[in-house]
Amino acid sequence: MLYFHSGHHQQLLSMQQQCKQATSVGDLHRLASDIDSFCYYLHNHHTIEDKHVFPLVARKTDISHLEAHHEQLTQLLADFKNCSNQLKQLTSSNKDISVILLDTTSLVNKVATLVNEHERAEEQVIAPDNMKKWFTESEMKQLFPILLPIIISAAHKPCCSVTNPLACNTSVFVATFQLNSLIGSVYGFYQTSSEYQPVCIFRALWRLTSIAGTCYSYALQSINRHFFAVFYKYQYLVTFRVHWYMIVLRWIISIGISTVFLASPDLLGFDKEVRFCSINVKLLKLTVFGLVAGLVVSLCSFMSIYGVILYRAYKSSRQISNMASHTTTPHVPNAKREVKLAKSILILAGIFGSGGILFMIIICWQILTPMSSPLKELHLFSTTVFVISCTALGQLGDSLKCFDCKSCNGPVNKNNTNISAEYNGTNYSCWKITARNVATARGIMEYCVEANVGGFGTWCCKTDLCNGAILPVPVTYLVLLMTFGSVTLFFKGS
Incomplete structure (x- = not known):
């Protein structure tokens, strides 16, 4: 305050x-x-x-x-x-x-x-x-409240950049998944958890929707970055309207994938191996569909789009260098961003892979040996890794970026770029750009160009106000502990 x-x-x-x-x-x-x-x-x-x-x-x-x-x-x-x-x-x-x-x-x-x-x-x-x-x-x-960053993004104008609605929506999917895992873990402690199948089916649908939504949220965020880094000339792609369409599309895909499993009453229900309400892995065709639609498609989209962005970042520096001239690394202006991009690709690819590989092993087990069930320990690790993966995706979610722009006194240099100025004792980074390059400045440099100060094309921003739209770590640990504890307790008693 x-x-x-x-x-x-x-x-x-x-x-x-x-x-x-x-x-x-x-x-x-x-x-x-x-x-x-x-x-x-x-x-x-x-x-x-x-x-x-x-x-x-x-x-x-x-x-x-x-x-x-x-x-x-x-x-x-x-x-x-x-x-x-x-x-x-x-x-x-x-x-x-x-x-x-x-x-x-x-x-x-x-x-x-x-x-x-x-x-x-x-x-x-x-x-x-x-x-x-x-x-x-x-x-x-x-x-x-836990989701205070979402309130800040909606109500505080400097936080209302076009990328923040996507980050907030991701936090909603992660929060719903963690809540579902917590409720399922509590039910798992009771021997009567296999009863009340309608409620169990609802929890399974809820779980599938939140998992698919979390995965596709990162695929759509990669598309968002692709708009800024590659298609920055097409200004209509970096508008709020397009990003709200992307959010609606994400919800339609997530809910659509989960509702396919309502085609038969046997597709969703209580899984006695892990005491969780989920997909019946013995029904292979729709299980494979859920794996491909919910995980493989989003992973391939994410990797291919980030690959294009990374390739262009190394091969073409003409537009980026012009906008990055005010950074603290003048000799290699793209180094920090490229390292961050590569790190995100490796981490997120690892999370996606670890989240689905054990589930894929269970499916392959059913195909190769249909007369025997997979080991209970494999179900345990599959369920636990899914929780860890989706939780980690939320912890690595894009931060809300909030910027406050002030007017700068003094002329720009002869290149109309890279001047520093004092405004009430605070350092601000100021440069002069055209309206055509506003989207490039917002997306690639992660600056928010808030207002055309004075009407003369001088744009001044300070980047130090970020709020992570993620759940606190103690809540994450509680969800993981409850999931692991309920499943382990069942194995011990069986």
Whole structure:
């Protein structure tokens, strides 16, 4: 919270400085844009606080003074928005802007005073000493949900880059898989876990959907990277609409693969070897279909696409070098990205392979020796490795990348690239690019070009705000322990 409050303070200081330096209608137009941005950030920030933080705090202490501030802020921000609209309507024919500038300066100062006072009061309420006094450890965890990065990505504008919805959707699939594994492990401790077949079939469908969704999520993320690295000239491919279509396609594929197994009541059910609800591996044709559709296709797609990207990264550096000139490795500007890419390929390929190889061995066993069942230990390791693989995929998921862009003072160099500037004591990387190269800058360099500062083509970004959209490691360990424990307990008793 302190970070966001500091950001609001910096925005207000920037607007106050602009009021002092404004000399033309163009300056007031830029001020209006900053006012809109500030109102957007502040509204979303307070929405998150009001829904997820302060309702719980209000049960422990009196925060009526904060509510009084909110009422004043609501009215003042409405005036702020009206002021922004008036500034946008100004034209070059308005020669005398002194009166308008005086009123705007007064309003900016009022907003700054009230917002700073309100946020200091919030910080006093949620000071560490107070939180320790009012809340237990379990209650503190309720203030910060597991999927908070998804909330941040949806509500905080700098986090709303085109790649973040894919990362958030991956975290949803991993979370549902872990929840399914946890529920299945709890059921596995009971001897009556083979009963209630409709519920068991539902858990099996749920499990198949989450596994297929996790696998295809990485295939579609590789397609997303392919759009940025190879097809960057086609700007419509890097829009939010295309990425939402990709998310819908992923859900259709995942649900479609799992619902195929509803064709017969014998295809899904309780597997007595592992005490889990899953596919009946003795029905080979559909089992092979599930393996190929859910694992092999996504693995081959992922490997082939990343192979093309890696090949182009080594063979063609013309576009990438131009955009990477501001990196800290000027001699080999692509080295860090290429190493990261190769590492991701090897790790993810290993996870995919280890997650399905034991299941493939069980299928081959059924084909070669149909009269005998595979070893129970093989079922144990197959189930456990599947849990580890999907969990590891979630832990290696793409981080949410959130960037905040500020204006930079000073001219660009003669090549219109690679200038560094100071903005309120913070270093920002700034360079001048054309709108055609925006997608390249976002995808390859992993920078978010947030706003065209000043309308002159100078883009300034700072990259230090990342939130991993993954479940905490203790939850992962709990799922693995429960899965391993329930299956081992069954083997011991059998």
